[in-house]
Amino acid sequence: MKISIFGLGYVGCVSIGCLADLGHDVLGVDTNPAKVALINKGKPTIVEKSISELIRKGKKAGKISATVDYRKAVKKSDVSFLCVGTPNTDAGHLNMEYINNAAIQIAEGLKHKKSFHTVIIRSTVVPGTNRRLIGLIEEYSGRKGGKDFCVVSNPEFLREGNAVEDYFHPSLTVVASDSDIGIETARSIYEKIDAPFKVVDINIAEILKFVNNTFHALKITFANEIGNICKRLNIDSVELMDLFAMDNKLNTSKAYLRPGFAFGGSCLPKDLRALNTIAHDYYLQLPIINNIENSNILQKKLVYDMVTGLNKKRIGIIGLSFKEGTDDLRESPIIDVIERLMGKGYEIKVYDENVNLSAIIGANKSFIFSRLPHIKRLLTADVNEILKESDVIIVNARFPGVIGKLAKSNPRKHIIDLIHIDELRKHKNYQGISW
Numbered sequence: 199m200k201i202s203i204f205g206l207g208y209v210g211c212v213s214i215g216c217l218a219d220l221g222h223d224v225l226g227v228d229t230n231p232a233k234v235a236l237i238n239k240g241k242p243t244i245v246e247k248s249i250s251e252l253i254r255k256g257k258k259a260g261k262i263s264a265t266v267d268y269r270k271a272v273k274k275s276d277v278s279f280l281c282v283g284t285p286n287t288d289a290g291h292l293n294m295e296y297i298n299n300a301a302i303q304i305a306e307g308l309k310h311k312k313s314f315h316t317v318i319i320r321s322t323v324v325p326g327t328n329r330r331l332i333g334l335i336e337e338y339s340g341r342k343g344g345k346d347f348c349v350v351s352n353p354e355f356l357r358e359g360n361a362v363e364d365y366f367h368p369s370l371t372v373v374a375s376d377s378d379i380g381i382e383t384a385r386s387i388y389e390k391i392d393a394p395f396k397v398v399d400i401n402i403a404e405i406l407k408f409v410n411n412t413f414h415a416l417k418i419t420f421a422n423e424i425g426n427i428c429k430r431l432n433i434d435s436v437e438l439m440d441l442f443a444m445d446n447k448l449n450t451s452k453a454y455l456r457p458g459f460a461f462g463g464s465c466l467p468k469d470l471r472a473l474n475t476i477a478h479d480y481y482l483q484l485p486i487i488n489n490i491e492n493s494n495i496l497q498k499k500l501v502y503d504m505v506t507g508l509n510k511k512r513i514g515i516i517g518l519s520f521k522e523g524t525d526d527l528r529e530s531p532i533i534d535v536i537e538r539l540m541g542k543g544y545e546i547k548v549y550d551e552n553v554n555l556s557a558i559i560g561a562n563k564s565f566i567f568s569r570l571p572h573i574k575r576l577l578t579a580d581v582n583e584i585l586k587e588s589d590v591i592i593v594n595a596r597f598p599g600v601i602g603k604l605a606k607s608n609p610r611k612h613i614i615d616l617i618h619i620d621e622l623r624k625h626k627n628y629q630g631i632s633w
């Protein structure tokens with residue numbers, strides 16, 4: 199395929215070398231003539247493992263060249279990749295100026311071109327950019343999105359220092375577009391890359407890179423804070439974190455990464471508090487770890503606010519324990535929400551088929567009776583009572599016999615889903631906590 203690459207920085211330079219190696223004819227474009235000259239000499243614009251060799255090889259094979267003439271680049275290619283920079287503005291937003299300028303340049307090139315053109319956004323951009331660029335290109339080219347050109351979002355996941363390896367062996371390739379031609383063009387560009395090819399919603403593709411990088415930043419700061427506390431305790435933090443990463447069932451895995459309700463139970467809140475207290479004893483500030491509990495409190499407040507925002511007084515709760523499949527009520531986050539609602543005079547009914555008050559004992563029993571002394575009055579063994587007598591139903595457990603009934607319940611009832619049950623989403627008055 200004939201490809202033009204707008205922006206010859208880290209992403210653009212790696213793309214040129216790797217796309218040429220995959221067999222494509224690649225034409226780089228940059229506003230900086232020095233970068234264009236380097237590529238035309240068969241040299242990379244960046245320092246990066248294996249890239250010099252790829253650029254030299256591609257140039258020698260006649261597959262790589264570069265120009266400052268963006269109109270020519272559009273005319274001579276079927277696809278343009280946008281790899282221009284998106285630095286922060288002073289306020290912290292992404293500066294979309296370079297993306298906009300490059301899109302306008304592509305639009306100007308399109309004026310002189312008859313065949314269909316695919317624009318692929320490789321830069322990290324704010325959600326909404328794909329659709330906005332369609333409008334911008336239409337405005338400046340007089341061409342029609344979907345008919346004369348299309349825009350595909352295809353976020354880049356490479357790491358500097360390992361960029362070439364990451365380009366050829368990504369964990370996945372993500373593409374999104376409202377044009378099937380655009381998706382199929384991207385599929386054929388990457389056909390030699392052995393990785394899952396995921397076609398997703400455009401907004402998901404656009405926000406994914408922010409989420410990835412924020413998580414990477416979170417991991418680094420978390421490990422640093424753990425290191426800081428371990429140093430005070432004379433514990434080898436590097437050995438510790440190597441061990442930590444060996445648990446790829448619970449620690450380095452998709453476990454605990456689904457948006458939903460607050461955490462609770464007999465372990466997480468207690469041990470988190472204990473670690474925070476050790477840090478406090480050493481006068482250590484650990485902003486990430488210190489604030490985990492605050493974030494959790496806000497998630498409970500979110501549910502309280504969702505309920506109070508509906509202006510209904512009769513509230514049904516499905517699921518009282520801290521997670522499904524257990525009768526452990528200790529620090530169950532829904533209990534905090536119930537307590538607050540009761541304090542404001544809401545009528546509460548609770549259904550949980552795992553919780554049998556006459557069978558619970560020990561710390562579990564003392565916790566629930568200390569927090570909700572009238573729990574016996576709130577609990578019902580008949581879910582139909584909840585369905586009939588509540589205006590708002592909070593779903594905090596997936597009891598198989600109950601979900602079907604909830605899905606078919608009176609459309610005037612409000613459903614607040616804390617655990618993401620697809621079947622309920624068709625209900626007219628459905629709200630998910632974080633979706």
Ligand SMILES: NC(=O)c1ccc[n+]([C@@H]2O[C@H](COP(=O)([O-])OP(=O)(O)OC[C@H]3O[C@@H](n4cnc5c(N)ncnc54)[C@H](O)[C@@H]3O)[C@@H](O)[C@H]2O)c1
Binds near residue numbers: 233296300303356357
């Ligand atoms: N660097 C990374 O590791 C990395 C990884 C993934 C994604 N990204 C994202 O990719 C994008 C590019 O990042 P980068 O590090 O390669 O940026 P960079 O600053 O190294 O390169 C951007 C290039 O774009 C050129 N440019 C600006 N306007 C232009 C225009 N109108 N036409 C042609 N060229 C133009 C600049 O001269 C510069 O050479 C950013 O959105 C970034 O967030 C970067």
